[in-house]
Every structure is written in C-alpha cells, then in structure tokens.
Amino acid sequence: MNHFNLPYCLVIEEGACERLNEILADCIPKIEKKKVLIVTEPVLIEIMQEYLEEMKRDLPVSETYLIEKNSFDQAMELAKHICMEDFEVIIGVGGGKVLDVAKYAGFVGKIPYICVPTTLSNDSLASPVAVLGTVGDERKTLKCKIPAGIVVDVNVIMDAPTEQLQSGIGDTISKYTALYDWKLNAVHHKDKVDDFAYLLSDMALTSLCYHEEKSLKSKEFIKVLTKSLVLGGLSMEIAGNSRPSSGSEHLFCHSLEENYKEIKISHGMAVALGSLVSCRLQGRDAKWLESILHAYGMDMNPMKWGITKEIFVDAWMKAADTRKDRYTILNQVALTEELLRDIYVQLSERFPVSYS
Numbered sequence: 001m002n003h004f005n006l007p008y009c010l011v012i013e014e015g016a017c018e019r020l021n022e023i024l025a026d027c028i029p030k031i032e033k034k035k036v037l038i039v040t041e042p043v044l045i046e047i048m049q050e051y052l053e054e055m056k057r058d059l060p061v062s063e064t065y066l067i068e069k070n071s072f073d074q075a076m077e078l079a080k081h082i083c084m085e086d087f088e089v090i091i092g093v094g095g096g097k098v099l100d101v102a103k104y105a106g107f108v109g110k111i112p113y114i115c116v117p118t119t120l121s122n123d124s125l126a127s128p129v130a131v132l133g134t135v136g137d138e139r140k141t142l143k144c145k146i147p148a149g150i151v152v153d154v155n156v157i158m159d160a161p162t163e164q165l166q167s168g169i170g171d172t173i174s175k176y177t178a179l180y181d182w183k184l185n186a187v188h189h190k191d192k193v194d195d196f197a198y199l200l201s202d203m204a205l206t207s208l209c210y211h212e213e214k215s216l217k218s219k220e221f222i223k224v225l226t227k228s229l230v231l232g233g234l235s236m237e238i239a240g241n242s243r244p245s246s247g248s249e250h251l252f253c254h255s256l257e258e259n260y261k262e263i264k265i266s267h268g269m270a271v272a273l274g275s276l277v278s279c280r281l282q283g284r285d286a287k288w289l290e291s292i293l294h295a296y297g298m299d300m301n302p303m304k305w306g307i308t309k310e311i312f313v314d315a316w317m318k319a320a321d322t323r324k325d326r327y328t329i330l331n332q333v334a335l336t337e338e339l340l341r342d343i344y345v346q347l348s349e350r351f352p353v354s355y356s
Ligand SMILES: [Zn+2]
Pocket: 122, 123, 171, 245, 246, 250, 267, 271
C-alpha cells in the first residue's frame, strides 16, 4: 500500500486571512518560536499587504521572499536560502506559480509548507507535485510533498480573475475522462485502481458538477471549487501518482505546451477542451460535460485560443507521445485526421462563437 500524508490543517472560510496567525498556530505547534519565511510575488505585495503585515507582527517572520519566475532554478535558490538561513516554516501566498516554487523549495529544504492561495486555477493547490520551468519554455512536473496546511480565504479568492476560476473548473471536470483512462490502464496492465483515491477524485468531480450554484462570483461556489481542487490533490497523494487527475485530456494539454508554445491557453482550459474530445474517443456522450461548461459560461471554441483545425489535429496526433508510459484511450483508438477534423467542427458548432 502506498504511504501518504495528509495536511495538518485545511481551512476554507470567509476572512481566513484575518485570523491567519491563529490558524497557523493551530497548524504548526510553537510556530511563534520558529523562523518563518513568507514567499509571494511582487504583484501581490500591495494586494495582500494588510495580511502580510499582520503575519509579520505576530509571527517570527524574518523575511518576505519575492518570486520572480516559476522555475526549477528559482526553487533551488529558495531552498538554498532556507537551508543557509535555517528557516523552519515556509508560507506561500499567491497563485499557482508562486505556490509551486514555495512547495518544492519547502520539500527540498525539508520544512513544513503552508499554502495560502489567492486564486484557484488548478489542483496543484494540494497535490504532491510541482510544475516548474527548466530550460527555455520547457517545464517539468516534479514529485514533492503535499502542503502541511492549506488556508483558503474565500473573500480573497472572490477577487481572482474569472478566467482563473474557470481554469480551476476545467481542471476539475477533466477528471471525468482521467478516471475512465485510469481504469483502462488498470485493465491493460492487470493493475488495480486505488479505490479510495478514485472515490476522492470522483467526489471532486461530482460535487462541483452537481452543485446548484453556478455563479463564479459567489462565496458558495468558491467553497465548492476549493474543496474539489483539494480533493483532487489528495487523491493524487493517496494514489501515489497523478492518474486520478490526469488522462488523455492532459496528454493533449502537454502536446499543446510542447509543440505549440505560441498558443496561450491555461492548463485548466486546455484539459477541459481535451476532456470534451477524450470523452468522444472513449465512446461516451460529451453533452453532460458540455452542459456544465456552458452553465459556467465557459466558451470552449478552440479558436478562442487560436487553435486552428490543423493545430488541433496535429496536437492530438502527437499527444500519446508526450508521456509514452501513460496508457489511455489514445492507445486503443485509431486516431485519424478525418475523425479529429470532425470533432473540431462539432466543437465549433457546440460553442458557436465567431473567432474564425
Ligand atoms: Zn491538471
């Protein structure tokens, strides 16, 4: 059985940042005697100033470290700083990029990491991996530890851009096809899916999809989305791999990232688009997913991101090669350019916005 860790604390509430010190004291015993490092990014210093100042007042925060870029080198530099200056706790405040750098640096520096997101764009929030830049535009997914604590202030997330929240929805709904591919992989490799991890990932999916609240700027919705993203991260930790959250739809996203760097599409939107296609390849009706995306006002016409028919077809043809060890529906269907072109046209019709 895979050994896993769970966060010591998980707080999702309105005004959590206003009582952050109290929450942190519950999460990390004797934190007031520890050397604490806050990691954030320049753009957030002003927005989060009030909370950062308060943390500094009550906690032995000796430094606020600003992240310039989300790269492996930056994480290593930060880890070195942690080791050289004997920091004992690291708190990441910001979006996915800051949090991934802080998470990995805390892992390398072997100190507890507390995550305080300011947006919800993917399930890396609570996952045991960090995606970091390597050379040029290349990025790598690196294994690390899930956070020791997760503190989500609903009021802070309310100010996050709508597109980022939609991206968080996209990463959640992509579990619909990821879970199907995970089962295919288990059958093919005569392996077993981890039932508990499967359950958590499925709960992440259904609790969001079946929830009545569809307004992105409602506190109720923010709480539901946070829980779904946390459940998604924990399911990966319990499974010991990313299969509960990542299938053929994620391979399409990787293919776009690797072969079409000029296409600027968020991770969550790329995997949501991927899911709409994977669903059809899996022989399932995509109408359910489409209705959810419509309900959240998410336009999935590929041309919205400049994904032409040619790019779409080519990215799918190359998708399986991005992670050759990953068995998905792409190993079972005979992908043809004609089939992919048909799917592209269907998608354009289902999300009829005139981008072309
Ligand atoms: Zn994802």
